[in-house]
Amino acid sequence: MAKSKTIKVDYLARVEGEGALYIRYDDGGVHDVKLKIFEPPRFFEGFMRGRDYLEAPDITARICGICPVAYQMSALHAMEDALGLVPTPELSALRRLIYCGEWIESHTLHIYMLHAPDFLGYPSAVAMAKDHPKIVQVGLQIKKAGNAIVKLLGGREIHPINVRVGGFYRVPAASELKPLREQLLQARDMAAETVRWAASLPFPKFERSAEDQYEFVALSHSQEYPMNKGRIASTRGLDIPVSEYDSHFREEHVEYTNALHSVLVERGAYFVGPMARYNLNYDRLSPLVRQTAEDIGFPPFCANPFQSIVVRSLEVLYAFDEALRIIDGYQQPQEPYLNTEPRASTGCAATEAPRGLLYHRYSIDERGKITDAKIVPPTSQNQKTIEDDLRHMLPKFLHLPEDKLQAQCEQAIRNYDPCISCSTHFLQLHLERSGRVGQ
């Protein structure tokens, strides 16, 4: 009989820090701010070419382990746009339900594990949990409820496998949704508590002047708080159908980073994400959410990015409220999906990922093979605004010791919850003063 032996290793698997911030300044002020993202090019748009149109939702879901549903939703809506397919109201409701699950999962992770330790002065959620165990436990409970939605509709909690062009591979019976209801009701109460707790955090005072105010950009829909549909609107009057996205937004290559920067043509930086959705669609939130915002004295328009943690918590509360509304009115679709036939065409769609507007455009040939793909994630759309924020904030922070300065910069970057490793891990800080370079 073969002998066996075990060796002890205790090796930590780590995601390496993949973000760096470069600041050039002197006594006259801050002259240059560059947020560098080191992630290698991922070629998703390239290797989509030649794949079948039905594969797009599952392939693009792999772009992110935190918001795969967003990629699936944008991909399948773009394909349906290309094919002239309109999902039934029952299928649309289920898509909205799974999106609620993802908003809850993603926002809760950000609120409790990444952003809250910044406000409370802890280096990590683990350190925070020592003094605030209840807070972390509540966060985990809320996130579990979001996971339960995604698992039920998507087949598993992460990288769901049950959505497809035209609908779902399988739709649940009403009886399957009922057990979820109780869990969501309890979690909704915890989410309401989270809003009050988030509003009590100490916020740095930071608002831009009126002439330098952000241009918030989000989907906007007459009846719904936006998730899967709507026109693209902005606080400076942009109001276009998604089909005109490419005429108004442009991606630029910037020499110091692999991530593309997206700009509004002729206007430059803009701001997508929960604050943009909230500021443009406040009156489409449910009465419970608006009442909760009113109770804590939180205004319908918020332009302090540090308060995005409150907006995220309001959106979590909304996602529970909306999920319960959908479950209570659920009508099982007659067919799990609408049949599709490929044809040579081009289609596009934008949906609201937890981090903001996510645009997909595809061209397919008559056999349904993808000939061209374009994907613009929220992080690339916010990157210029993140740099602008740092440029505005840094003059106030430059007197701080370097470790405190780094913590302030990390917190400011985390306001946006960018989908890069530096949002969760170490950010390298490079300071250059009067020609000297320090790290």
Added chain:
Amino acid sequence: MHEQSLIKNLVEKIHLLASSESDRLVAARLRLGALAHISAEHLREHFEREIIGTPLEGLRLQIEEQSDIHHAEAQEIILDSLEFEDSHGD
């Protein structure tokens, strides 16, 4: 896909350790912290995909899920140990 670099990092370490042993690697044991941003199921799926076609294919992966959110390694994934079998059969 932040998890991808994490899994690659782990697999590379296992490769490295296994290459310095003369015996056959049969199992790897991981500890998954209570606050690690990945579920055991998700971790296993990615890991098994990563080792397809490599000498590690077929490796038994044991994941111990930890529940203590106060643990110093609660956000981490730790490679705890590797199990080898005598490849000479004696």
